[in-house]
Amino acid sequence: MIRFGQVYKRYPGGHEALQDVSFDIAKGEMVYLTGHSGAGKSTLLKLVAAIERPTSGSVLINGHNIRAIKREAIPALRRNIGLIFQDHKLLFDRSAFDNVLLPLQISGFDHREAAKRVRAALDKVGLLTREKANPIALSGGEQQRLCIARAIVSRPDILLADEPTGNLDAEYSSEILNIFKSFHQVGVTLLISTHDQTVLQRFPARALHLDHGVLQQGANA
Amino acid sequence: MKTLREHLHVLHATLQRLWLTPAASLLNMTIIGIALSLPVGAYVLLKSVQQLASTVADAPQISAFLDAGKRDSELSALKGKLESDARIAKVEFVSRDAALQQLQQSTGVSDMIGDLPHNPLPDTFIIYPKVTDTKAMEALYQELQSWKQFDHVQLDSAWIKKLDALLDLGRLATAILATTLSLALIAITFNTIRLQILTRRDEIEVTKLIGASDSFIRRPFLYFGLLQGLTGGVVAWLLVSASLWLLNGSLANLTQLYASDFQLHPLTLPDSLALFAFSGYLGWLGAWFSVSQHLWQIEPR
Numbered sequence: 105m106i107r108f109g110q111v112y113k114r115y116p117g118g119h120e121a122l123q124d125v126s127f128d129i130a131k132g133e134m135v136y137l138t139g140h141s142g143a144g145k146s147t148l149l150k151l152v153a154a155i156e157r158p159t160s161g162s163v164l165i166n167g168h169n170i171r172a173i174k175r176e177a178i179p180a181l182r183r184n185i186g187l188i189f190q191d192h193k194l195l196f197d198r199s200a201f202d203n204v205l206l207p208l209q210i211s212g213f214d215h216r217e218a219a220k221r222v223r224a225a226l227d228k229v230g231l232l233t234r235e236k237a238n239p240i241a242l243s244g245g246e247q248q249r250l251c252i253a254r255a256i257v258s259r260p261d262i263l264l265a266d267e268p269t270g271n272l273d274a275e276y277s278s279e280i281l282n283i284f285k286s287f288h289q290v291g292v293t294l295l296i297s298t299h300d301q302t303v304l305q306r307f308p309a310r311a312l313h314l315d316h317g318v319l320q321q322g323a324n325a
Numbered sequence: 326m327k328t329l330r331e332h333l334h335v336l337h338a339t340l341q342r343l344w345l346t347p348a349a350s351l352l353n354m355t356i357i358g359i360a361l362s363l364p365v366g367a368y369v370l371l372k373s374v375q376q377l378a379s380t381v382a383d384a385p386q387i388s389a390f391l392d393a394g395k396r397d398s399e400l401s402a403l404k405g406k407l408e409s410d411a412r413i414a415k416v417e418f419v420s421r422d423a424a425l426q427q428l429q430q431s432t433g434v435s436d437m438i439g440d441l442p443h444n445p446l447p448d449t450f451i452i453y454p455k456v457t458d459t460k461a462m463e464a465l466y467q468e469l470q471s472w473k474q475f476d477h478v479q480l481d482s483a484w485i486k487k488l489d490a491l492l493d494l495g496r497l498a499t500a501i502l503a504t505t506l507s508l509a510l511i512a513i514t515f516n517t518i519r520l521q522i523l524t525r526r527d528e529i530e531v532t533k534l535i536g537a538s539d540s541f542i543r544r545p546f547l548y549f550g551l552l553q554g555l556t557g558g559v560v561a562w563l564l565v566s567a568s569l570w571l572l573n574g575s576l577a578n579l580t581q582l583y584a585s586d587f588q589l590h591p592l593t594l595p596d597s598l599a600l601f602a603f604s605g606y607l608g609w610l611g612a613w614f615s616v617s618q619h620l621w622q623i624e625p626r
Contacts (some may be wrong), residue, residue: 193534206535211536
């Protein structure tokens with residue numbers, strides 16, 4: 105599903121964010137991405153979501169090579185990827201319901217069908233009762249769950265999470281990881297970046313460990 | 326069906342956005358409306374004058390004024406001579422008495438005329454030439470001028486030529502005005518959309534990240550530009566129509582004194598529709614330029 109082959113990413117100014125990174129993630133796998141901050145975790149996720157292109161090497165997502173993908177083909181690729189941001193990136197000019205509705209509006213869903221799906225997604229993350237609330241009125245953990253609901257509402261094959269438990273206490277973290285596990289069980293491919301070692305201990309899975317842009321372990325399943 | 330619903334949804338959201346900032350929206354519409362009303366007003370004025378000119382200019386004629394004291398037999402001989410000319414279609418005789426009567430009826434200066442000791446008007450032949458091109462007309466006019474029987478000969482198309490030239494000038498001025506103000510409209514929309522894009526930057530970035538195509542992101546802004554231009558066009562229409570209504574009121578008093586029924590014609594339905602379509606299109610164009618330029622700037626790299 106996700107395949108990196110000798111990937112280098114160099115930013116203008118000469119900073120090497122990733123060096124010779126190669127790994128494979130099979131369909132339906134749940135994989136952690138670990139490393140200190142600045143190790144290249146976010147860069148790696150950006151390459152998967154086609155937010156950035158590799159300097160060299162190949163990044164294959166569902167058979168599409170990100171290095172050569174046409175600009176017009178990117179939206180279709182992204183609709184198949186659920187993105188969960190550390191800073192949530194929620195829109196505060198609309199309700200929780202409308203935030204989750206956004207991906208379905210983009211793909212042009214029938215309104216009634218879309219409403220059903222939005223409620224199902226909100227229910228999944230335990231926010232069904234807060235659908236009319238403005239995201240600004242939600243707690244940090246609730247905002248994170250809302251972000252997850254938005255990422256899963258269009259039922260993507262791949263879910264990318266950038267430090268989803270970053271600012272949350274242990275209880276909230278467990279809640280969110282339980283949600284991830286349930287997606288894993290229905291066959292979604294998950295790539296979760298985290299620097300939180302307790303998470304790995306409690307929900308063990310394969311981990312890719314990055315150190316200064318170099319993949320240290322986890323390249324092979 | 327699906328796309329229609331999407332478009333309706335965007336239209337609804339755009340109207341809401343216009344509604345949420347009433348002061349700014351009204352201001353923009355008024356500016357656009359005023360900018361458009363200037364060339365539109367000039368156009369209406371030109372069209373009315375042109376229409377007036379065309380009713381008069383339909384049949385160019387030559388008026389030949391006779392010396393006083395001609396006998397009836399002389400007159401009929403002269404008329405026969407004129408009518409036998411192959412270049413002349415019709416000859417009409419207006420006696421001095423008839424001319425006086427006509428003048429008394431038409432211009433409301435009867436009091437003044439009544440005071441005159443004798444009729445100052447000459448007998449006149451109104452000659453309708455068969456030839457229509459300017460050169461032949463000029464030749465006929467020259468020839469008639471040399472006839473001894475006529476005191477004075479006047480070609481009535483000279484002033485129409487001058488008017489035509491003047492109208493051409495007016496049309497050119499209107500075209501220049503319309504072009505510059507259209508550019509202004511595009512610039513106004515460009516700037517409004519630019520500000521909107523800046524304030525909605527987060528939303529654009531997020532929608533882009535979750536898979537929105539460029540056309541999806543562009544659509545609400547294009548609708549906004551279109552609607553803003555269109556409402557500006559409606560404002561211009563209202564301004565011009567109201568001005569015409571006011572002007573025609575006082576114009577009626579004036580033209581009555583000149584025994585004319587000249588009035589400024591309101592915008593016709595095709596003209597109005599063309600105005601709306603044009604203003605909407607210009608708004609759309611301004612938005613398109615703006616969105617194309619600014620979306621590229623905030624492209625995630």
